[in-house]
Amino acid sequence: MTNIFFLDESGNTGDLVKAGANLGFGDQSIFVLVAVGIDNEAALAAEFSRLRTIHRIHGSELKSKRLVGKPGVAADIAKYLQHRRLPVFVEVVDKRFFICATMVNHFVIPPVSQEFDGRRDVMEMKNHVAEYLHALAPLPVLQSYINACSAPSISATRTAFVEMAGWLDGRAATDGNAEFILKFVRDTIDEFEQGARSPDGEVNLYLPDPDLSKASNPFWMLPNLSSLTNIYGRINLFRQRKMADVTLVHDEQLQFGHILQSGKKTMEELAQAGKDWSIRNADYRVLERAEMRFLRSEESVGIQAADVLAGFIMRFVQQVQGSEMPAREFTEAYRAFADFTNPGRGTGINYVLPTRMVNLLNLFWL
Known part of the structure; x- marks a missing residue:
């Protein structure tokens, strides 16, 4: 069973209290985190070489931001993963x-x-x-x-x-x-x-518990953190709680890496204390701890695969959210992700979106 998972994100990671004027989120209202299970990076590298030729891509590294007009690349990566029955986990978050x-x-x-x-x-x-x-x-x-x-x-x-x-x-x-x-x-x-x-000065301000930067500045709302812990729980479900030999390889996170590690550790400690909770498509009872490390994307084709998928999904969902009808080649590419979703195993796309948006996106899979 696949035991190495590569993660990358798209959609301007950061604290949502800095959403900008009118909650514009810098024109990136959707956040996406993707984890792909890869059991043979050399085979994936060979596939990437083939895709660079087919899609006329220059440079040695596949980067989502350079493939905005080439949805077929994401579709072909998705088909490659499907053909080899490799698991994909996606979190799609509407920031508002x-x-x-x-x-x-x-x-x-x-x-x-x-x-x-x-x-x-x-x-x-x-x-x-x-x-x-x-x-x-x-x-x-x-x-x-x-x-x-x-x-x-x-x-x-x-x-x-x-x-x-x-x-x-x-x-x-x-x-x-x-x-x-x-x-x-x-x-x-x-x-x-x-x-x-109260005279004792203990006042509940009804705010979330902040995570702290390396300089001890608070981060109040981090969708990348909740997305990571949910994917961790989904991989735990997929692996049937056998996590001791699992490694998560996340794209380098200079600003948030320590927070992601801390969030993962807290989740594990809560599970050990019997304080986990039930989620429909994930298992938060992490009884065996996986390793997590960070790597620059140019050093890993697995991370590049996650980056390309995350960027495509983020742009597609944001386009639909903006009431735009994506071009046919984009909708056909999005359909390539339909077969990944298996709630009983935790795989596929999990939407943290209003129900109306989820229903609208599901229409593209019919």
């Missing part, structure tokens, strides 16, 4: 939806207990609330929470609650969903204000 989900999990309906929060019906309910915020919440509501993360204080969190509650209250009379969410928000506000009045 990721912010909304973070707000739901820490601010709107904050954690209660591992048992409660891990219930499937609770997770589905929270996902519905995140979809509601993604579809309807105005920019000031989202921005006020981002501001609270950027400069944490009682005042900033209170302002974020005022924005959220005010918006929901204005809709509640004619919108049952707004009324439902508002009840949770008001309960959370009551708990927050009680803490703010």
Whole structure:
């Protein structure tokens, strides 16, 4: 069974609290992480040599950003992997939806207990609330929470609650969903204000726990971290928890490498302590620890394969998100990924997107 997995990403990695004006994300609203299982890099290198000739690609390294107009390269790599029954794991994240989900999990309906929060019906309910915020919440509501993360204080969190509650209250009379969410928000506000009045100074600001840069600066929302841990759980499912001989080879991460290693370690420690949780297409009970190391893409055709796939998927999903109909050669290339998805084994594409977008993308596989 494949035991070496190469990972690369596309979509401007970084803290989403720095999303830019109007949550524009620097025109990269989608983040994608891909892991490909490769059992023979020499054979893949020979295939790359063939593809460079067929697609008239110059240079020794395949780079996604140089292949924007050549979707056939990604399609041919996908077909090569399918033909050899090699596993592919993809995480596709809508950054705005990721912010909304973070707000739901820490601010709107904050954690209660591992048992409660891990219930499937609770997770589905929270996902519905995140979809509601993604579809309807105005920019000031989202921005006020981002501001609270950027400069944490009682005042900033209170302002974020005022924005959220005010918006929901204005809709509640004619919108049952707004009324439902508002009840949770008001309960959370009551708990927050009680803490703010507490003489011991312990106040829950209802923010996510930040990860720290090497200079100890906080990162509040990192889709690359959650994507990595979910792919790790999916590989654990694929490998049936036999991970001792597994190696993850990730594209070099000068800024976030230590955070990714720390997140992986935390996931392993939680599993060892019996504090893992159930996810439909992944197994977070990592009982055997895989190795993870970082390598520059020019040193690994496996990483280059992950890069080409990640870049193509990111651009395709972003084009569909922007209500553009991709050209036929792009839709045909996207269809090449349909056969990878097997939820029971954890392989294929996992979407962290609103349901409407998932349904729309699935139409391209019909």
